[in-house]
Amino acid sequence: MGELEKKQGKHIISDETIEYVGILAKLELSLEEKEHAKKDMEEMLDYIDKLNELDTAGTEPMSHVFPVNNVFREDVVTNGNDRENMLKNAPEVKDGSYQAPKTVE
Amino acid sequence: MKEIRTFTAVQLAEKIKQKEISVAEGVQASLEQIRSVETEINSYVTLDEEGALKQAGEVQKKIDSGELTGPLAGVPAAIKDNICMEGMLTTCSSKILGNFLPPYTAEAVLNLKKAGAVILGKTNMDEFAMGSTTETSAFGITRNPWNLNHVPGGSSGGSCGAVAAGECFYALGSDTGGSIRQPSSFCGVTGLKPTYGTVSRYGLVAYGSSLDQIGPVAKDVTDCAAILEAIASYDSKDSTSLNREDTEFTSALKDEIKGMKIGIPRDYLGEGLEQDVKTSVLAAAKALEEKGALVEEFDLSLVEYAIPAYYVIACAEASSNLARFDGVKYGYRSKEFEGLHQMYKKSRSEGFGPEVKRRIMLGSFVLSSGYYDAYYLKALRTKALIKQAFDRAFETYDVILGPAAPTTAPEIGKSLRDPLKMYLGDIYTVSVNLAGLPAMTLPCGLDAKGLPIGLQLIGDCFQEKKILQAAYAYEQTREWKSSPAAEQGIKGLKEKNMFQSVSEQEVGA
Numbered sequence: 001m002g003e004l005e006k007k008q009g010k011h012i013i014s015d016e017t018i019e020y021v022g023i024l025a026k027l028e029l030s031l032e033e034k035e036h037a038k039k040d041m042e043e044m045l046d047y048i049d050k051l052n053e054l055d056t057a058g059t060e061p062m063s064h065v066f067p068v069n070n071v072f073r074e075d076v077v078t079n080g081n082d083r084e085n086m087l088k089n090a091p092e093v094k095d096g097s098y099q100a101p102k103t104v105e
Numbered sequence: 106m107k108e109i110r111t112f113t114a115v116q117l118a119e120k121i122k123q124k125e126i127s128v129a130e131g132v133q134a135s136l137e138q139i140r141s142v143e144t145e146i147n148s149y150v151t152l153d154e155e156g157a158l159k160q161a162g163e164v165q166k167k168i169d170s171g172e173l174t175g176p177l178a179g180v181p182a183a184i185k186d187n188i189c190m191e192g193m194l195t196t197c198s199s200k201i202l203g204n205f206l207p208p209y210t211a212e213a214v215l216n217l218k219k220a221g222a223v224i225l226g227k228t229n230m231d232e233f234a235m236g237s238t239t240e241t242s243a244f245g246i247t248r249n250p251w252n253l254n255h256v257p258g259g260s261s262g263g264s265c266g267a268v269a270a271g272e273c274f275y276a277l278g279s280d281t282g283g284s285i286r287q288p289s290s291f292c293g294v295t296g297l298k299p300t301y302g303t304v305s306r307y308g309l310v311a312y313g314s315s316l317d318q319i320g321p322v323a324k325d326v327t328d329c330a331a332i333l334e335a336i337a338s339y340d341s342k343d344s345t346s347l348n349r350e351d352t353e354f355t356s357a358l359k360d361e362i363k364g365m366k367i368g369i370p371r372d373y374l375g376e377g378l379e380q381d382v383k384t385s386v387l388a389a390a391k392a393l394e395e396k397g398a399l400v401e402e403f404d405l406s407l408v409e410y411a412i413p414a415y416y417v418i419a420c421a422e423a424s425s426n427l428a429r430f431d432g433v434k435y436g437y438r439s440k441e442f443e444g445l446h447q448m449y450k451k452s453r454s455e456g457f458g459p460e461v462k463r464r465i466m467l468g469s470f471v472l473s474s475g476y477y478d479a480y481y482l483k484a485l486r487t488k489a490l491i492k493q494a495f496d497r498a499f500e501t502y503d504v505i506l507g508p509a510a511p512t513t514a515p516e517i518g519k520s521l522r523d524p525l526k527m528y529l530g531d532i533y534t535v536s537v538n539l540a541g542l543p544a545m546t547l548p549c550g551l552d553a554k555g556l557p558i559g560l561q562l563i564g565d566c567f568q569e570k571k572i573l574q575a576a577y578a579y580e581q582t583r584e585w586k587s588s589p590a591a592e593q594g595i596k597g598l599k600e601k602n603m604f605q606s607v608s609e610q611e612v613g614a
Contacts, residue, residue: 004476017470024469025424026431027462028450040463041470043525048413051483054490061485064315064345065301065492065541065566071344085208089435100433101445 011045013038109134110271114180114328121179128165128179135181141594148267151194152226160223176331178221183273186227189308198242201437201456211308213336220335228263241460250590255514258288265292271591275323283534286546290509290559293548296322301541302347305340311426313419316538326576330354357570362578363397368502370405385550385558392582411536417484424468492540499565509546509559543569
């Protein structure tokens, strides 16, 4: 995706962009919802642009406040076979597995 | 004797220990109050009356046998509905999890149970903790126990409402950008967000994982310290869990403040702050100064950048975390669809509410290729700068003092129309999550409308004890005030509301 369009310094979210974000977000929006989403996103991005006032060139991005390390343990099963319990919440179950619509013909 | 529901958690546990009150009587006191006010307040999504009475019997036996001796043993509590409990509906106040029965219990709740808690039920919240008013819940709004025309705040509005209304003795909430502190402030109760990593997130439904922390909501500082002491633990099931050895938080409950250095950020007292809130917060600072604390104003800087950075980071993490809701493993699945892809899309679109969709969309956008650097990495760099600003402040000060929110609780129905404006109300809370700091709010007065005002105390990482000590010292200078709902039940609420509408008419005329 290219540069975002702007009009008088304000963000303009195109139909194409909102369509693309809908695909990424796995959301199906009605026409009305799309118009709302465009307006909301334009407003939020205009506001978020405030961050550009800050010079962050020499600053590393900080994802966590404390160093995050992998937590290793011995490869030993401790939680047992919980299949039945886990499947209890599934909308559709077949033969002890989650059932989903066919993905390949 | 005082009404049982008016005791704090630690007071009730002491009465139970002395055999003056039984565990079942404590539970009944909460249940009676729930029956009295819940139709108006709506703090709970799920109430487990039968389970609570059963637990009461079990806990009573353990107390009688001397197995349970802690300061919370036998006390009824409520749990925010984004914290999993085995076999008890955990909905995150969302349609998409409307029928979810977790197969396991969150570590924080297990810790509470070890301390002898009796769990009454699950409390209402903004859907997936996204909101500041509890109005985005799929299961109805919660009303403020001080005035039914106002919101309780959010997202832990159910937990704070339940404590304020006397419908439980304490509750667990979660705080991603102020979700414990802001509703505690609006409901006149005491809430604490611990240092990131202090309480295990195992079993907390993730919103913004790098920011989320579970914490206590209670009537006073002593309760908060005791609850935090019970729930703080190292947990290998949470990769960001910290192994702390300094978790005897109740040791900080000392009425000593001489020489403590307290800084008030000038940036927290500027535009947008309601006069009544400012007056009460500064009066609280004065009270601490009179007890011997060294109080001064300073420039924290970068305050106005915390909200944009927060919303980029929180929404980015939310869009990733909420990808798991796909209609396959648990939760809602659309009834009509063609093929797998449409099943995903329709299940999610029908299952999530507008605010959740808004945040998933923004998060997906800022993480998308082409915008990742400009938005997401920019926000993470800003977060680093905000952390540095706090580091500099804590070189000088033990505790940072300010308001929890710029206003008191808004009226119901006034916030959601303008999301950006609602987000701006998070100005004093979100930076604490970005920097991983501990912070608490406690009541410091009422505004002209009779709504509670919250004082916020922020500490450096691992310095919960300093904020607890400052909070405790301040608490000794004032009397606890309970909400009309807790005080007089439904009658108090109705009278209060009549008073409110009459005075509003007068203003109108």
